[in-house]
Structure formats: structure tokens, C-alpha cells
């Protein structure tokens with residue numbers, strides 16, 4: 001198979017033709033519906049809720065990046081996860097990582113439970129997952145590294161448990177993107193992405209993806225995307241295609257900056273702890289080395305006091321105090337009031353998210369400028 005950088009740019013199956021007048025940028029098919037020659041004759045496209053050429057192109061690209069058999073482009077990461085929960089029945093039980101993205105926790109707690117799904121949450125990097133498996137368990141849902149505490153769990157090991165009990169293993173791969181990690185190759189059945197983050201990569205588009213290599217799940221998802229209607233729009237699909245072209249360059253550059261920043265943060269007296277899986281002392285370092293091709297560019301750190309945390313958020317200028325991650329610009333987030341505000345305080349604290357915890361999504365600026373800015377802010381604490 002071709003390398004990942006090539007796959008971000010070229011789709012083998014459509015090469016050797018000059019379809020679309022040879023346009024290098026895939027056209028935006030801004031059409032809701034498609035004309036037919038006769039009854040029973042279709043171009044393959046009938047109505048854009050079901051399928052759209054630009055969206056299809058994007059799905060094909062993401063599918064090759066994750067090594068799946070089918071991919072689905074949705075209007076947001078949460079739309080993707082919501083759609084996925086529809087493959088389950090009331091009464092089904094899911095074992096889920098406790099330190100998930102806050103929106104996923106909110107969905108499971110407030111919507112999925114109402115619809116009859118049951119959850120057991122645990123720290124998948126430490127706890128005995130198999131013990132949580134029950135008669136009605138249907139799936140294991142993990143993130144690695146987790147958002148925001150950067151816990152790393154062993155996908156292959158968890159997939160062995162899933163296979164033993166005939167469970168579906170779902171991995172939210174947002175934090176590393178397909179450039180650094182491919183969960184399907186490690187035994188997962190479904191990969192989730194918030195395309196808003198590294199895949200889109202420019203802090204300008206909301207999107208989500210599901211990728212699978214399981215035919216049954218694929219069929220269910222095709223039916224569901226057509227039925228529930230949260231497929232990504234043609235223009236946003238085009239923005240994603242454009243963002244993905246530079247995925248590798250951005251991931252490498254952001255990672256280089258992140259490693260440098262993590263080392264720098266470690267040396268600051270106000271910083272109590274740095275959570276970055278690219279530091280050899282991180283408990284997940286060896287697993288990362290084994291299952292991923294990089295460590296990503298997300299760093300979480302604790303300062304000494306809440307006041308310091310707030311001062312940092314208010315003091316940054318070039319670095320933006322904003323939620324989201326994975327874009328070209330460096331962002332700093334306060335999980336307590338932003339990404340994880342709807343997670344009950346006791347759950348937050350149990351996961352290690354305190355009012356002294358900050359999360360940085362390192363961008364592709366010059367690292368000297370990032371450090372200079374933080375140095376100035378930290379100097380004023």
C-alpha cells in the first residue's frame with residue numbers, strides 16, 4: 001500500500017482518468033438531488049442525504065487512511081458518535097473509558113441512557129476491563145490517549161478481550177489521527193474521529209467520521225446515515241479534503257513543537273505535572289511506542305493553584321484561550337469549565353481533572369514564539 005502522505009493526496013481507484021475536467025481539487029457537488037434517465041436507472045447518486053460525490057470522495061480518502069472497508073462523513077464528531085449508538089438496542093451494555101471527551105460522556109449519560117443503553121465506566125489504562133463485561137455487554141468504547149488526561153490503553157490487549165466475548169471495540173482516534181495510529185489494524189472494529197480536529201486541521205470546519213472493517217456494522221451505518229440524515233455537507237466535505245492534504249506535515253510539525261513545549265513545561269516551577277505520552281516517564285510511553293507512530297501534540301498540565309490557571313488563560317494573546325484542538329493555531333483550554341463542564345465534579349476529580357488542570361493543543365507556529373509567549377505569562381504569575 002502507498003504511504004500515508006500519498007494517500008492523503010491521491011485516491012488510487014480514480015487515477016488515470018481526466019474526469020471532472022482533470023480538476024486537481026475535487027469539485028464541490030452542491031446539489032440536493034440528481035436526475036435519472038429512466039425508472040431503475042441511477043447515476044449512483046439519488047439524493048444528497050443518502051450520498052453526495054464530494055462526501056463520497058472524502059469518505060474514500062478517510063477509509064484508506066484508516067485501513068477500513070467503509071467510512072462515513074458526518075456533520076460533527078458528536079453526530080458520528082450519536083449515529084454509532086443507533087446500532088445498539090435498548091438493554092445493551094457498553095463498557096466505556098471514564099476519561100472520554102466531555103461531549104461523549106454527556107451523550108451517553110443524557111441521551112443513550114434514556115434510550116435504554118447501560119454503561120460501566122472505568123479507567124481502561126488501569127482497571128480490569130474483563131471484570132466489567134456482563135451478559136448484555138455489546139461493546140467496549142475507548143479513547144487513547146484520553147481527553148484530557150492522556151491515559152494510554154493497549155488497543156491490541158483490549159481487542160483480545162473484545163474478541164473473546166464477541167464485543168465490538170470502538171476507538172475514538174481523534175487525538176492521534178490516522179497519521180499516527182490505526183486502531184483497525186490493532187483489532188478495533190470501529191474508529192471514531194472528530195474531523196473538526198486534526199483531519200480538518202484549520203479550526204474552520206465541524207465534521208466527524210466513522211470507519212469500520214466490519215461488514216455488518218457497515219451495512220447498519222449506511223442505512224442509518226441515510227435514515228437519520230447527519231451526513232456532512234458538500235462544502236464542508238471539500239474543506240475536509242483540503243485539510244487532509246497536509247495532515248502529515250501538520251502532525252509532524254505540531255508534534256515537534258509539543259515535545260519541545262512539554263520539556264519546557266517540565267522545567268517551570270509553577271507546573272506541578274505534565275501529561276504528555278511522548279515523555280519517556282509517561283506511564284503509557286511504551287504502549288505508544290508499540291501501537292502508534294507518534295505521540296501527537298496534545299499536552300495537559302497542572303499548575304499549583306486555580307488562580308495561576310486562570311491567570312495563564314487570561315494572559316495568553318497569540319495562543320488562544322479556546323476549546324477544540326488539532327488545528328494550525330495553538331489553543332489552551334480549561335477542561336473544568338469548557339470541554340468537561342457537563343461532567344459531574346466528582347467524576348471530573350476522579351479522572352484527575354482539577355481546577356488547576358490546563359490542556360494545550362500545540363499548533364504549527366514557530367516553537368520559539370510559543371515558548372516566548374508562555375514564558376512571559378508564567379513570569380507574571
Ligand SMILES: *Cc1c(COP(=O)(O)O)cnc(C)c1O
Pocket residue numbers: 076077078079101103104143147172174175193194195196197206207208
Ligand atoms: C471534539 C471531540 C469529539 C466531538 O467532536 P465534534 O466534532 O466537536 O462534534 C469527540 N471526541 C473527541 C476525542 C474530541 O476531541
